[in-house]
Amino acid sequence: MKNSIENLPDVNRILTPMANAIEEMRMRKLDDSLLQSVNEFFDSNIPNHFKSDTPLLYLSRHIATPNFETLHAIKIAKDNDVTLIIGEDLNDKFVSNNFLKKSLGKLTIITGKAKNGDPIIENTTLVDFNSYSGQPFNKVLTRGGTPLADVHKFLMSKYRDSRVVVSNESNWVGEYHKGDIIEYYKMFLSLMIVHGIMLEFYAVEDSEFVDEVLAPAFNFVESKFGHKPLICGLIEPEQEFKKNWLAYPKEVKGYLNELTEVNK
Numbered sequence: 001m002k003n004s005i006e007n008l009p010d011v012n013r014i015l016t017p018m019a020n021a022i023e024e025m026r027m028r029k030l031d032d033s034l035l036q037s038v039n040e041f042f043d044s045n046i047p048n049h050f051k052s053d054t055p056l057l058y059l060s061r062h063i064a065t066p067n068f069e070t071l072h073a074i075k076i077a078k079d080n081d082v083t084l085i086i087g088e089d090l091n092d093k094f095v096s097n098n099f100l101k102k103s104l105g106k107l108t109i110i111t112g113k114a115k116n117g118d119p120i121i122e123n124t125t126l127v128d129f130n131s132y133s134g135q136p137f138n139k140v141l142t143r144g145g146t147p148l149a150d151v152h153k154f155l156m157s158k159y160r161d162s163r164v165v166v167s168n169e170s171n172w173v174g175e176y177h178k179g180d181i182i183e184y185y186k187m188f189l190s191l192m193i194v195h196g197i198m199l200e201f202y203a204v205e206d207s208e209f210v211d212e213v214l215a216p217a218f219n220f221v222e223s224k225f226g227h228k229p230l231i232c233g234l235i236e237p238e239q240e241f242k243k244n245w246l247a248y249p250k251e252v253k254g255y256l257n258e259l260t261e262v263n264k
Contacts, residue, residue: 011202011210014218014231021197021230022080025055028194028227037225038194042187049085049167050195057084058196059234060188062092062137063104064166065152066159066252069245073199073234077163084164085196090138090149091170096129099205100246105129105140105148107256108247121247124256126151138170144260154259155252185217192229193221201234201245 016024028034039046050056057080059073064086077084096102105127112120126142140148156166173184192198202210222228235245 011214011231011233014210014214014228015233016197016228016230018076018080018197018232021232022055022082025194025197025230029053029055031194034225034227035194038190041190041224045172046191046195047087047167047169047172049087049165050191052083052195055082056196057082057199057232058087058192059084059199060087060089060169062094062101063088063090063149063152064156065104066155067103067246067248068243069201069234070156071159071249072245074159074161074164076199076234078161082163084199086164086166087169087173088149088166089170089173090168091136091173093134094127094137094140094148095133102129103246104137104152105132107252108244109250109253110244110247111250111253119243119247122253124253146259151256151259155248155255158251158255181213182217185213186220189217189221189229189231190225192231193225193227197230197232199232199234201240203240 050058057073057077059070061070064070070086073084073086092101094101094105096105105125106129107124107126109122109124110119111122114120127140127148128143132140137149138147142148142151153166189198202214218229218231
């Protein structure tokens with residue numbers, strides 16, 4: 001499928017503009033009956049990092065890592081003066097045929113620009129993919145013997161910001177229909193009624209997911225609570241193909257070298 005704006009999945013009904021979402025979340029948090037309804041749906045099992053009186057942005061990723069996508073999410077949080085929660089699922093399986101997961105084991109670092117304006121790319125493979133394919137992220141070691149999750153935690157520490165909270169949601173995620181993706185998303189999106197505003201971008205590759213999983217789960221949650229789950233676009237469609245959002249800024253190369261020295 002050709003990479004173009006025209007081929008991106010249609011999520012206009014699903015997404016809410018950021019300014020509207022923040023104001024809507026503020027109003028919903030004052031609605032005690034709505035809050036009680038959502039909490040009863042979860043039997044009050046709401047992760048602690050979602051328990052806030054103010055709007056929160058939420059980014060769900062296998063591992064929090066400072067690629068361009070995450071750094072952009074941090075900027076959005078700063079611009080809107082809100083906290084960003086990055087939820088990790090370290091029990092999920094590491095596989096090389098998923099481009100998101102692969103990018104965590106093989107880092108693409110943009111070290112500069114060529115004379116023609118194209119990015120200069122340096123790939124750094126951290127993991128022996130054959131050895132760890134199918135293993136949970138929390139069992140994956142780098143070629144140097146460091147847990148992969150620890151490497152990304154170290155990199156994230158270089159971009160520390162008071163508005164950013166990284167939380168390992170592995171156990172909580174595992175409680176809710178993880179084997180049934182539609183049922184899982186019904187639960188997951190229910191948090192976005194009154195507890196958080198999800199940041200996400202749906203790429204060309206996500207069209208089937210949007211049609212078969214996201215939309216049905218979204219419709220269920222909206223019908224149940226009488227409100228749309230709040231999801232905001234992470235990347236503007238016209239910006240999607242202008243850079244590799246899963247790549248890393250050039251200073252990450254130095255941070256990796258620093259980590260190597262620390263572990264000697």
